[in-house]
Amino acid sequence: MNLPYQPVKNIIITDEELRSLTDAIFNRHRIDFTGYEQQSLRRRIIRAMGVFEMENIHELWVRMLTDQSFIYSFMDEISVGLTAMFRDPILWRKIKSLLNEETIANTHLSIWHAGCSTGEEIYTMNIVARESFNKQQIRTWATDISRQAIDIARRGEYHQLKLNEYERNYKEYNLHGSLKWYYQRHNELLVMDKELRRHVTFDYHNLITDSFSYRFDVIFCRNVMIYFDNDTKLKLFDKFYNALNPGGLLIIGFYDAVMPLIDDRKFGILDMDAKIFIKLEEKGAVD
Known part of the structure; x- marks a missing residue:
C-alpha cells in the first residue's frame, strides 16, 4: 500500500x-x-x-x-496507478457482450494486462468472463513496473474502504449480480476468490524496454500511455500490433489522448465509447 x-x-x-x-x-x-x-x-x-x-x-x-x-x-x-474494480462500467458491459457474441476467441483466450497496477482490472476481467455465456479458458499475463503493485495484485487483497466504490461500479455493470460472490472478508481486507487468479502469471516488466515472446487475443493498456511522450506511444502501438493475434483487441484508457497517433491501417475502431480497437491486417505488414 x-x-x-x-x-x-x-x-x-x-x-x-x-x-x-x-x-x-x-x-x-x-x-x-x-x-x-x-x-x-x-x-x-x-x-x-x-x-x-x-x-x-x-x-x-x-x-x-x-x-x-x-x-x-x-x-x-x-508508478502509482489509477485503477478500481469495474472502473468505467461501459467497457465491461461491452466486453461481456463481445464474449457472448464470440467476437473474442470462444475457447481459449490469451490476455495481457500491460501496466496492471494493483490488479483490480485483472479480477474484473475474470469476473466478466465467468459471467458470460461462453466459458472461455483464459490465460493471463499481468505486468507492471512496480514490484509492490505486482505483489498486491498477486495477493488480490484490497482494503474494505474501497468496497463502496467497487460495489457501485459493479452494479452499473450488472444490476442483477453481486460482487460479494467473488471475495471474502478478512479483517479489514477484501480477499478475491483465488480461482480468479488461477491462470494468471504476474511479472515485473518495463513496458518500454523489456521484450517478450507471447501472442495475445486481447491487450489492456489503460491510462498508462498518458505518462509517455509521443515517440514512445508510437513504439508501443507497434509493439501491441505485433503482439496481437489476427483480429485481436487493444483496449486503452478513457484518459489516454492518443487518437491522433493510432494508425488506421493497423487498428480499426470497434467501440469508441469503450475505447476498444481491433487489429487490422495491414497490407505488407509483418505479423
Whole structure:
C-alpha cells in the first residue's frame, strides 16, 4: 500500500537535474525513463519526494546513492496507478457482450494486462468472463513496473474502504449480480476468490524496454500511455500490433489522448465509447 502523500512546497527540478537523475538511475539500476513525458515525470518525482518527506533534490540523490534498495520504494511511488474494480462500467458491459457474441476467441483466450497496477482490472476481467455465456479458458499475463503493485495484485487483497466504490461500479455493470460472490472478508481486507487468479502469471516488466515472446487475443493498456511522450506511444502501438493475434483487441484508457497517433491501417475502431480497437491486417505488414 502506498505511503501517505505529504505536500512539498517550492521544489524545483531543473531539466539538467532531471536528466542527471534519470541517467544515474539507468546506469545504476537499468531503469530507462527516456520515453516518459518530462513534465509528467517531474511532477511524479516531486510527489515521491513528498511521500518520503524530502525537501530538495539533494536529499533524493543521497538516498539513491546510499540505499541500494530504495529504488524499489521510489519506483512504487513513481508508478502509482489509477485503477478500481469495474472502473468505467461501459467497457465491461461491452466486453461481456463481445464474449457472448464470440467476437473474442470462444475457447481459449490469451490476455495481457500491460501496466496492471494493483490488479483490480485483472479480477474484473475474470469476473466478466465467468459471467458470460461462453466459458472461455483464459490465460493471463499481468505486468507492471512496480514490484509492490505486482505483489498486491498477486495477493488480490484490497482494503474494505474501497468496497463502496467497487460495489457501485459493479452494479452499473450488472444490476442483477453481486460482487460479494467473488471475495471474502478478512479483517479489514477484501480477499478475491483465488480461482480468479488461477491462470494468471504476474511479472515485473518495463513496458518500454523489456521484450517478450507471447501472442495475445486481447491487450489492456489503460491510462498508462498518458505518462509517455509521443515517440514512445508510437513504439508501443507497434509493439501491441505485433503482439496481437489476427483480429485481436487493444483496449486503452478513457484518459489516454492518443487518437491522433493510432494508425488506421493497423487498428480499426470497434467501440469508441469503450475505447476498444481491433487489429487490422495491414497490407505488407509483418505479423
